[in-house]
Amino acid sequence: MVCFCFLVDQRRKVKRSKPVAGTCSRCRCSASVADMITQTRFCYIPFYWKSWKAIICTFCGAMLKSYR
Template sequence: MCLVFVCDEDREVLGAQQMPGACPVCGGVVTNLHVRSSWRFCFIPLCFRSYGDLACNRCGTRLKQI
């Protein structure tokens, strides 16, 4: 029996902008990332989604999804 991985999610960062304030975890700089993600099934794109995401530059913690 063979199990093949046929689903995949691809994320692409379109842009980044520094935000005021600091990370509550480590005190690093917070960045607003403009992200585009797409779900693929057998290399066929099914869904595209664009969203904003706040993340810390130092520790990489995702703070909030806009």
């Protein structure tokens, strides 16, 4: 029996963002609310997209809260 394994990866991209009141709990820099897109690919071919919102730090890039 032969079994093939294919590469599956997932990428997160920021579509747009705007500043929000508050600071990051890790580095104390400003935060922003962003529209995010998660793209899942199978053998370099995208087959699943999901859009959601998240509050992220503008300096260190930490995700502080997500709204899925």
